Amino acid sequence: MNLGLTALELARIQFAFTVSFHIIFPAISIGLASFLAVLEWRWLRTQNPVYRDLFKFWVKIFAIAFGMGVVSGVVMSYQFGTNWSEFSRIAGSVTGPLLAYEVLSAFFLEAGFLGIMLFGWGRVGPRAHFFATLMVAVGTCISMFWILSSNSWMQTPQGFSIENGIIVPQDWFAIVFNPSFPYRLAHMAAAAFLVSALLVASTAAWHLLKGRRDALVKTSFSMALWMILVLATLQIFIGDMHGLNTLEHQPAKLAAIEGHWETNHDEGMPLYLFGIPDMQAEETKYAVGIPNLGSLIMTHSLDGKVTGLKEFAPEDRPNSLIVFWSFRIMVAMGMLMLLLALMALVLRKNNKLFENKWLHRFAFVMGPSGFIALLAGWFTTEVGRQPWVVYGVLRTKDALSPVSAEQVGLTLIIFVVVYCVVFGIGIYYMLKLMHKGPEFIYSVPHSDEEVIQASKRPLGSTDEDLDAKPSDNHQEEGK
Numbered sequence: 001m002n003l004g005l006t007a008l009e010l011a012r013i014q015f016a017f018t019v020s021f022h023i024i025f026p027a028i029s030i031g032l033a034s035f036l037a038v039l040e041w042r043w044l045r046t047q048n049p050v051y052r053d054l055f056k057f058w059v060k061i062f063a064i065a066f067g068m069g070v071v072s073g074v075v076m077s078y079q080f081g082t083n084w085s086e087f088s089r090i091a092g093s094v095t096g097p098l099l100a101y102e103v104l105s106a107f108f109l110e111a112g113f114l115g116i117m118l119f120g121w122g123r124v125g126p127r128a129h130f131f132a133t134l135m136v137a138v139g140t141c142i143s144m145f146w147i148l149s150s151n152s153w154m155q156t157p158q159g160f161s162i163e164n165g166i167i168v169p170q171d172w173f174a175i176v177f178n179p180s181f182p183y184r185l186a187h188m189a190a191a192a193f194l195v196s197a198l199l200v201a202s203t204a205a206w207h208l209l210k211g212r213r214d215a216l217v218k219t220s221f222s223m224a225l226w227m228i229l230v231l232a233t234l235q236i237f238i239g240d241m242h243g244l245n246t247l248e249h250q251p252a253k254l255a256a257i258e259g260h261w262e263t264n265h266d267e268g269m270p271l272y273l274f275g276i277p278d279m280q281a282e283e284t285k286y287a288v289g290i291p292n293l294g295s296l297i298m299t300h301s302l303d304g305k306v307t308g309l310k311e312f313a314p315e316d317r318p319n320s321l322i323v324f325w326s327f328r329i330m331v332a333m334g335m336l337m338l339l340l341a342l343m344a345l346v347l348r349k350n351n352k353l354f355e356n357k358w359l360h361r362f363a364f365v366m367g368p369s370g371f372i373a374l375l376a377g378w379f380t381t382e383v384g385r386q387p388w389v390v391y392g393v394l395r396t397k398d399a400l401s402p403v404s405a406e407q408v409g410l411t412l413i414i415f416v417v418v419y420c421v422v423f424g425i426g427i428y429y430m431l432k433l434m435h436k437g438p439e440f441i442y443s444v445p446h447s448d449e450e451v452i453q454a455s456k457r458p459l460g461s462t463d464e465d466l467d468a469k470p471s472d473n474h475q476e477e478g479k
Contacts, residue, residue: 011084014411015079017419018072021419024371025068030141031197032065036136044127053441054219057216066114087389090394095154149175152185159173180246184381187238198369201340217438222348225341247298251306251307252307255308256320258298264305268291269292269298270291273288279317318387319386326377327377343359
């Protein structure tokens with residue numbers, strides 16, 4: 001069952017498949033954990049029950065995403081031993097400790113406080129519960145720190161020596177804080193928060209389109225759009241700095257992203273808006289570009305020099321066709337996010353934020369855009385690093401385990417079937433909860449119509465509250 005592909009190609013496809021499933025769930029967890037911390041903080045400060053009701057709703061989505069992220073992450077780690085044992089043997093002395101630090105400092109922190117966050121209402125004090133929520137949010141960010149440090153070291157390795165063909169760490173500070181790490185960390189953090197903000201905005205937009213106008217939906221929509229406005233703007237500046245770093249440390253990747261074959265000496269590099277890079281012909285066909293704009297963006301100079309792909313040996317070039325378009329998909333999604341946020345800002349000033357159906361439709365269809373941009377950016381990063389698994393040090397083909405194409409092909413088919421079933425069910429349940437929407441538990445709807453439109457009873461043990469006051473119980477009975 002090799003599907004006509006080599007063991008190397010199948011192993012790469014398998015890892016790409018599993019990591020594409022996995023990265024979605026940590027992104028949701030990272031963003032929602034911080035959103036939940038903000039909601040609970042607002043509830044503690046204002047005692048507005050709307051924030052508590054929103055917390056009760058979104059914590060369910062977070063719990064599902066967190067669980068699926070843990071399961072999919074465990075599967076990925078096993079592949080280092082099954083398909084990529086040579087990578088583990090050669091580079092494991094660096095990547096192994098970094099991943100272990102993630103478990104020791106982040107996963108244990110999250111696991112230690114997750115139970116209190118999910119089931120602690122009424123069992124611990126409000127401030128203690130908020131502390132637990134905050135620790136889970138901090139834990140997700142620490143986890144992101146170590147994972148991005150490990151991946152960034154593979155992109156821009158430093159602080160090591162090679163002894164008997166084995167990578168040996170020499171300077172852990174240099175390894176952890178490698179040249180591309182700050183930019184990748186900031187870029188990924190903003191991406192994760194955008195994923196969650198768009199998820200919240202899309203869910204609220206769906207219910208606005210269905211006629212709900214209660215405080216739960218309005219508050220969700222407003223908070224999410226403020227977050228998108230800030231993050232989409234910030235991501236442009238982070239991306240610019242990340243691009244300059246890539247030009248310095250991974251020029252072949254940047255040339256592939258831009259479909260740039262000839263080094264420009266006497267004029268600026270154009271920015272191609274459209275084109276089809278041809279790896280065999282060594283040219284970008286049907287190119288439509290803006291003169292000099294590529295140099296301006298990449299070097300902050302109209303005639304800045306950018307190394308072309310032809311300067312690198314053919315065996316050292318990334319696949320330009322893939323990264324050219326994955327990068328442009330990511331950028332296009334980012335521009336649409338910014339457009340959504342700016343439209344919302346204008347309508348907010350005109351007091352039409354909750355009444356304009358065109359905005360609501362736009363926000364609803366933009367729900368998946370965060371995931372699309374995330375995956376497109378990840379493909380740009382990982383495919384752009386090829387043919388290296390540790391850039392300039394260890395080639396991907398030399399990191400492969402001694403496995404046959406039939407073995408890898410069989411496990412790939414099993415992964416596809418199991419993942420689609422297991423995670424498909426989880427995603428379906430998340431969508432079902434979002435379709436139902438946030439519910440009135442502690443807050444009071446403003447009209448009978450809102451009572452009918454909102455769900456009458458919360459789901460799951462996360463809504464248990466042992467310290468509910470009699471007035472709270474009467475309120476729920478009235479629903």
